[in-house]
Amino acid sequence: ENRARFLIKCPDQPGIVAAVSKFLYEHNANIVASDQFTMNPEGGEFFIRIEFECPDLKEQVSKLETRFVPIAEKFNMEWKIMYVRDIKNMAIFVSNEPHCLLELLWEWQSGDLMANIALVISNHETAREMVESLGIPFYYIPANKDIRHQVEVKQKQLLEQYEVDLIVLARYMQILTPEFVGHFENRIINIHHSFLPAFIGAKPYERAYQRGVKMIGATSHYVTNDLDEGPIIEQNIGRVDHRDNGEDMKKIGQSIERSVLARAVKWHLEDRIIVYKNKTIVF
Amino acid sequence: ENRARFLIKCPDQPGIVAAVSKFLYEHNANIVASDQFTMNPEGGEFFIRIEFECPDLKEQVSKLETRFVPIAEKFNMEWKIMYVRDIKNMAIFVSNEPHCLLELLWEWQSGDLMANIALVISNHETAREMVESLGIPFYYIPANKDIRHQVEVKQKQLLEQYEVDLIVLARYMQILTPEFVGHFENRIINIHHSFLPAFIGAKPYERAYQRGVKMIGATSHYVTNDLDEGPIIEQNIGRVDHRDNGEDMKKIGQSIERSVLARAVKWHLEDRIIVYKNKTIVF
Amino acid sequence: ENRARFLIKCPDQPGIVAAVSKFLYEHNANIVASDQFTMNPEGGEFFIRIEFECPDLKEQVSKLETRFVPIAEKFNMEWKIMYVRDIKNMAIFVSNEPHCLLELLWEWQSGDLMANIALVISNHETAREMVESLGIPFYYIPANKDIRHQVEVKQKQLLEQYEVDLIVLARYMQILTPEFVGHFENRIINIHHSFLPAFIGAKPYERAYQRGVKMIGATSHYVTNDLDEGPIIEQNIGRVDHRDNGEDMKKIGQSIERSVLARAVKWHLEDRIIVYKNKTIVF
Amino acid sequence: ENRARFLIKCPDQPGIVAAVSKFLYEHNANIVASDQFTMNPEGGEFFIRIEFECPDLKEQVSKLETRFVPIAEKFNMEWKIMYVRDIKNMAIFVSNEPHCLLELLWEWQSGDLMANIALVISNHETAREMVESLGIPFYYIPANKDIRHQVEVKQKQLLEQYEVDLIVLARYMQILTPEFVGHFENRIINIHHSFLPAFIGAKPYERAYQRGVKMIGATSHYVTNDLDEGPIIEQNIGRVDHRDNGEDMKKIGQSIERSVLARAVKWHLEDRIIVYKNKTIVF
Known part of the structure; x- marks a missing residue:
């Protein structure tokens, strides 16, 4: 090439x-x-x-x-x-909800994601079978906020071993330390399940339901040390109404999350994103 | 009827x-x-x-x-x-930017707004000619936060005189007192120029630009005494990108504001909205 | 229940x-x-x-x-x-492109599709592994227009054996005979890869590219004996521009097809669709 | 400048x-x-x-x-x-429905349309007052297909007199002759009230209602001698459902027409559109 x-x-x-x-x-x-x-x-x-x-x-x-x-x-x-011939090595981090991981695996299988999915790391076993069936290494590393540093030591070891260029947090529900984030500046993409800056932090669908919004959204962004405050890459929204409870919003939102994250990852892989201050230019 | x-x-x-x-x-x-x-x-x-x-x-x-x-x-x-034959009397409050007022006047002229636009009240003279040319009374009442109560006394007098059922804040940039709001519970509709609850308060487009969002929005809601926290009636959004500065966002946003406010007013006039706690059911 | x-x-x-x-x-x-x-x-x-x-x-x-x-x-x-407790039996017909089938399988796995996927019938072997790995019977029945009747005899036999209530054509690229269609009136849902009635028939993405449209779409409808003329259940569109060639449009379109078909199937399963003349009422 | x-x-x-x-x-x-x-x-x-x-x-x-x-x-x-300092002279042609004309006048008044609206030509008197109140010359030229040539003679005279660069057909319901069109190649922009190539020709909303579509649209394009077949500049759509009859679709559609036409005109004025074969490149 x-x-x-x-x-x-x-x-x-x-x-x-x-x-x-x-x-x-x-x-x-x-x-x-x-x-x-x-x-x-x-x-x-x-x-x-x-x-x-x-x-x-x-x-x-x-x-x-x-x-x-x-x-x-x-x-x-x-x-x-x-x-272009230097295919990037990508690690996917995921917790219990596999929909975003699945979308990435699917795009990758169809040849739409020009990357090598080097490994998947999860604090749950949920996705193991699906990942391994595609020949991708899966690592189960239990995690919680008390053992954050030990967990990241193991993760970093794997990321080095696989020479990872890009980390995708495909609904990984753990907060990363500043050291970790600093080590992968503008190379960690997260998907947040709200239309940022609305509903920063935990349980955005529940809070969206409480507030009575008429649209819910999802945001993909580079991770910085300010929670959900990093440079936004892509956003999208979907309509909801009074009939939709928190659970319905979650369902509707998941399909938005999937496509918003997949687009952001694709743009990153095609070197379309330039970060400037706390914003992105997406060419 | x-x-x-x-x-x-x-x-x-x-x-x-x-x-x-x-x-x-x-x-x-x-x-x-x-x-x-x-x-x-x-x-x-x-x-x-x-x-x-x-x-x-x-x-x-x-x-x-x-x-x-x-x-x-x-x-x-x-x-x-x-x-249905009891046509509602509507007052429109506006400040310096007339785009939302214009949209309502337009819909009304085309017979799409089943209301009597009883009067327009403004703290600027900008819209006088346009309003009076349609045979609608226009009242200029200068306003600022120091004379809020005197202003509202005059406004209430007019609202009583015209037997107003519904007040539409079509980009009226003054805060109303709790007394005033309490007097017209669930009968004051505001348009806020952001996708609430993002960017509550002043200068939302500027803040959206600073944050680097990829979509901007508008929200129509009933006014309560918590600024921009009232029951949401309707929301919509539009795409922006890194080429759009605050001024561009304002332009794009104005056309969203227009349609979001017009829809909310129409639904209110058709008695489609039920307020329950801090949410709306829109039938 | x-x-x-x-x-x-x-x-x-x-x-x-x-x-x-x-x-x-x-x-x-x-x-x-x-x-x-x-x-x-x-x-x-x-x-x-x-x-x-x-x-x-x-x-x-x-x-x-x-x-x-x-x-x-x-x-x-x-x-x-x-x-509600009488779960419907569903058959999925698919040809070579598995994206719509995959979406349905996925929704079904997540518990979002209240149906029993009784079997998958295909004129290609492409999807066998994926389908069987989920424990769903897969039948390979080669098909072309010269052996239409023999093919349908085999298909009908299977559909009876599995007591199928609903047939979903998830990009099944064969035309069905009037007898077959008549036998399953308003119980065959197709996805057509254009915004009907634009681009009826073959190769809609290519024709959309030739025409220079700025949006492409997908349409799910009940199958009747007029090609792509049956009652429309759901449609959606996506933006394209001059940079997108036929192949790009196909990629963009596939994700629209997936969600449009999945929504139509879900509504059918929830008994939300009433067909009247050549239209649908979707409650 | x-x-x-x-x-x-x-x-x-x-x-x-x-x-x-x-x-x-x-x-x-x-x-x-x-x-x-x-x-x-x-x-x-x-x-x-x-x-x-x-x-x-x-x-x-x-x-x-x-x-x-x-x-x-x-x-x-x-x-x-x-x-950029050579402001283009624009003529607007309109028939009985003024919504698209109004949108252009409005954008122009707000300074968003970098053109000189030199004149408005109509085969109806409907819009005269509105146009003249803005100081724009208005010419009433009755038209029908039997007097097409005489009408165009008068129109051409006016277009020359005002040195018109761009003609916008803002819902002008008359067909132009090949001579006229040839004279203004890629300088006549039309708005068609359907999502082309669906519903080419007359009464698209009625036909959309008959077909039972779930979305309606509008298309702006350069006029060529093939009816509704010229290079597409911009399209957009809106949702409808079984509750919307032909009249409702028309209302919903009008607001789509307005924005689609306004965008196309703006892009033309900013020299963003290159026509190549029967397509547009919009930069």
């Missing part, structure tokens, strides 16, 4: 696109897709994602990366090139 | 529907539409809305209402009959 | 609700939910669905059904009582 | 973006936004829209346009530069 993605973030100024596109052209790369965004044309932050194809990309890699350095320095860029 | 609507709330028990429908049948009423809801089949609250037609309804009114008393007492009902 | 559902269709006239609700009350039935609809208050068709609970329903059944006959005759009713 | 938009269409090949962005950079233009799309990375058609700012744009115009010619020739480009 000769395809790659250029992700660049720098202060806006004239000439960036000209410099980058000239660079790519001189290295025989053909631009397949390109998206850019400027916070503010007068001195704001500039973001660009360029997907390109380049013959013999494998041989070119180190050359490309070395030769780009002077351009990057001139424009004061943060940048990386992601190679 | 020989059409009316029966609204009943009582503890659930067998025989309610049989009793009410027998009563209507014996008074030559034909049931045109009927909706019911039970909080909990085992002793929960029961709600029913029956729309019926009855020949010579005008003459029958007092007879119907008198004769229903024993049934109401037997089942311990809260009830009322609303007559 | 002491719960049942009354489904009635008759010419509208005063007294129907009174008569039915009195009847239920006299048999100690408590009405849990009730929905009604009149085509036209002046002599149109009247429809009602009443969900009720009745102690010792099992013993009461024949008594209820016998005693209701005079009322039914008086009002010229078509009626039936469906008992 | 120093802002302009570059619209380019050419066969895809390496170096296009490099050449264009270098050109802009050398003329001191800062790229504010850029969107591109390739039909097919291997020799497909390539499309790009670049929004840029350039100091002293007014003085630069002819220089820019002249100097770009060699680049355009090298890559075999169709191209144009649209200057």
Whole structure:
């Protein structure tokens, strides 16, 4: 596969696109897709994602990366090139409710999730059979808030062993420590079962029912150390009415959670998401 | 017009529907539409809305209402009959942004709002011309939090003079006193420019932008003395992305506000809403 | 389970609700939910669905059904009582694409589909493993238009053997004969991968792409002998844009198909659908 | 205003973006936004829209346009530069139902439609007062299919007199001749009150009601000589159910028509739409 993605973030100024596109052209790369965004044309932050194809990309890699350095320095860029053939290793964390895990497994089976599901970690045995039947390693690690650190030691060991790039919390009902989160900055995606910032924290469907809302939602976001306050990647909602009790809302919500999380994971895997301050740019 | 609507709330028990429908049948009423809801089949609250037609309804009114008393007492009902020909008088309060007012005027002109728009009260002159050109009285009453009581004295006077049944806050940016709210319980409809309970209070679009949400919303609700905490009638949302700044969100949001408020007002006018505790049943 | 559902269709006239609700009350039935609809208050068709609970329903059944006959005759009713404990037997027909089958299996596993999935019939082997792993019988019956009748003979035999009440065509890409369809009137649910009546027939996603539509959809309907012209039960759509080719539309569409079919099947199983002429009333 | 938009269409090949962005950079233009799309990375058609700012744009115009010619020739480009300060002149055609006209007038009044509404032409007098009260010329030209040519002669005269760039058919219920359409290729936007290609032609709501659909829609498209077959710009839908008759669908549909048409017109005015074959690319 000769395809790659250029992700660049720098202060806006004239000439960036000209410099980058000239660079790519001189290295025989053909631009397949390109998206850019400027916070503010007068001195704001500039973001660009360029997907390109380049013959013999494998041989070119180190050359490309070395030769780009002077351009990057001139424009004061943060940048990386992601190679499509470097399939990312993904770990899925799940607790007792398997619907989000199932959706990811399904998308993966259909070839819609360009990742290697390296392992599944759970504090319940519920999903073992389903996961192992697909040939994916399943690890049962009991967890609760008193043994958080021991649990994370084991988890980190596994994540290193499997060289995990991305952790997906597919309804994993445990809070992670700041150390753990810091170690995987912008690489842990969570699904929260409410339309954030409404109903942060526990039991959002029950609270939505108590409040009498007419729509419920789900939010996927990168995990930070502020509970449910990380950069939002995607949200969606569904209608409810007075006939729907907390249990009905949960059912309706689960199908929203499934699709919202799957979209967020897919975008991350396609290197479409740039985090800036506490927000995401999704190209 | 020989059409009316029966609204009943009582503890659930067998025989309610049989009793009410027998009563209507014996008074030559034909049931045109009927909706019911039970909080909990085992002793929960029961709600029913029956729309019926009855020949010579005008003459029958007092007879119907008198004769229903024993049934109401037997089942311990809260009830009322609303007559379609009793067009409700509506006051619209607005501040500087006229989009919600405009939507209501428009629906009213097209014959979609079965109400008499008795008057418009504003703390700005912005909308005067538009309102008066439709032959609707417009009252300019400057307002701010220091003169709240004097303002409300004038407003109440006008509301009495025009025998107002329903007050619609079409983006009226002043807080009402508990006395005022108490006087019009479940008869003041507000539009809040966020997806409640997210972004209660001031500047929701700005805060939505700061938070980086991917959807914004609007909520119409009955006003209570807890700011933005009253019974929710209707909500809707629209998509935004990283390209939309606070100003863009406001534009997108305004069209959501318009339709969400118009729907809530229409449902109220059609006697479709029953308030129970802090929630609405919308039939 | 002491719960049942009354489904009635008759010419509208005063007294129907009174008569039915009195009847239920006299048999100690408590009405849990009730929905009604009149085509036209002046002599149109009247429809009602009443969900009720009745102690010792099992013993009461024949008594209820016998005693209701005079009322039914008086009002010229078509009626039936469906008992919740009589779980329906469902057959799923599928061809090569398993996404709709999978959704149904999943909902069924989660306890959200109140049916017995009696068997799966396919003209491909693709889904065998998945189906059998859940303990559901799988029958491979190769099919094409030249052997339609032989195929249907085998299918009918199986459907009789398993006493099937409902057939779900979960992307079964074969046309059924009028005899077969006539035998299961309003008991075959199909999912068509377009927003009907747009793109009737083959290859709707490809044609949607050619036409340059900005939204694609899916439609579930009862099967009649006019291809894709049967009574529509449910529809939904999703956005596409110029970046989406036929293959992308197919991916986006599959997730719409899944949820649209699952909703239609659920409503059928809950006896919420009344077919009238070529339309559905969904209560 | 120093802002302009570059619209380019050419066969895809390496170096296009490099050449264009270098050109802009050398003329001191800062790229504010850029969107591109390739039909097919291997020799497909390539499309790009670049929004840029350039100091002293007014003085630069002819220089820019002249100097770009060699680049355009090298890559075999169709191209144009649209200057934001050249406000487009828009004519609105309307018949008896004013809701779409009203929406456009409203957006225009709020400053959301960057156009000069030069005139309104109608075959009914309905909208005269409303239009003239905003200071916009209103022309009543009775029309029917027998006098089509005479009518269009008058219309063309007015369109020339007002130097009209864009014609919006805001529910104008007359068919235009091929001569007229040919004269304004891709510059006539129509709103059709169905989800095309469903219900092409007359009375779509009535036909939607007859078919028993569960959703209705609206479609805005450029007018071609095939009725309702032109390139689709935008579509949207709304839910209906068995309670909604043809009249209700019309009401629900009108609010969809309003927003779908307004979006299409806005995108056209912002030079976001490129027509290719019978499809649109909307950047």
